[in-house]
Amino acid sequence: MTTQTPLRTRPLMPEFGAEILDVDVANASPETVRQIIDVFNTSGVILLRNQRLDKPQLMAFTSVFGELGDNTREEYVDPEFPKIYVISNKVVNGRAIGQHDANHGWHSDLATAQRPALCTLLQALEVPDEGSDTLVADMCGAFRALPAERQSELMNYRLHQSFVEMRRSRGLPVTPEMSEAMPDVFHPMVRRHPVDGRKALWLGSLPIGIVGVPNPQGLDLLDELLEFATQERFTYRHKWQVGDILIWDDRMTLHTATPYDMTKYTRLMHRTWVLGEVPLAA
Numbered sequence: 555m556t557t558q559t560p561l562r563t564r565p566l567m568p569e570f571g572a573e574i575l576d577v578d579v580a581n582a583s584p585e586t587v588r589q590i591i592d593v594f595n596t597s598g599v600i601l602l603r604n605q606r607l608d609k610p611q612l613m614a615f616t617s618v619f620g621e622l623g624d625n626t627r628e629e630y631v632d633p634e635f636p637k638i639y640v641i642s643n644k645v646v647n648g649r650a651i652g653q654h655d656a657n658h659g660w661h662s663d664l665a666t667a668q669r670p671a672l673c674t675l676l677q678a679l680e681v682p683d684e685g686s687d688t689l690v691a692d693m694c695g696a697f698r699a700l701p702a703e704r705q706s707e708l709m710n711y712r713l714h715q716s717f718v719e720m721r722r723s724r725g726l727p728v729t730p731e732m733s734e735a736m737p738d739v740f741h742p743m744v745r746r747h748p749v750d751g752r753k754a755l756w757l758g759s760l761p762i763g764i765v766g767v768p769n770p771q772g773l774d775l776l777d778e779l780l781e782f783a784t785q786e787r788f789t790y791r792h793k794w795q796v797g798d799i800l801i802w803d804d805r806m807t808l809h810t811a812t813p814y815d816m817t818k819y820t821r822l823m824h825r826t827w828v829l830g831e832v833p834l835a836a
């Protein structure tokens with residue numbers, strides 16, 4: 555039996571997300587860490603403000619959620635700690651230290667992999683005075699809001715995700731080794747959370763279609779669902795402060811970012827991600 559008091563939290567949205575208050579992650583006890591994971595597992599996205607994790611601490615904290623994933627763009631990983639990805643417009647000694655345009659519209663991380671991301675962690679080190687908000691959409695809320703008939707229909711569908719096609723669409727090179735290592739995958743469009751069983755509409759990352767639904771109907775349905783699920787009522791908009799750590803559950807959310815004036819402001823974020831399970835169908 556534990557004598558520790560429960561964590562103090564407040565919702566980020568009426569039915570989505572939680573800010574965890576009064577926790578110093580760098581010095582948190584194992585019991586506090588366990589409680590943070592519990593809040594994460596039922597919230598979709600969690601926020602911890604005023605944190606100062608150095609790189610080893612950031613990796614250690616990320617690893618409490620599971621196995622750290624490798625980054626797909628090696629040119630922007632931290633030179634010393636390659637599991638940490640740098641998102642920044644800063645140039646140091648003539649080198650762009652990070653990816654400045656780390657936004658490709660609404661998506662879930664590593665969706666083209668056999669094991670998409672479980673969660674993504676972003677820590678803010680420098681933030682612009684305006685812009686560069688992160689938006690996180692509650693795909694459980696979106697699923698609950700669909701008519702029952704539509705819910706049952708979608709539970710039969712699988713998304714066709716293609717890493718190779720996604721690279722091509724972004725003008726990035728594709729090698730034969732990449733095609734072999736990252737074959738197309740077919741993930742359920744409605745996912746079940748492994749911890750509490752709740753269901754989420756899941757739209758991955760730029761799927762190229764729906765199995766069994768010919769295009770353009772498949773892509774039209776995906777566009778329609780994306781527009782529905784990313785309405786303001788399902789979306790948490792995070793305005794960054796230095797020291798913020800935001801962690802979203804990639805199994806139950808989509809995310810995107812707003813632009814900022816890169817000629818006027820600098821942004822520096824550290825990102826880590828955790829590998830998830832092969833997605834569970836609802």
Ligand SMILES: [Fe+2]
Pocket residue numbers: 661662663809
């Ligand atoms: Fe992302």
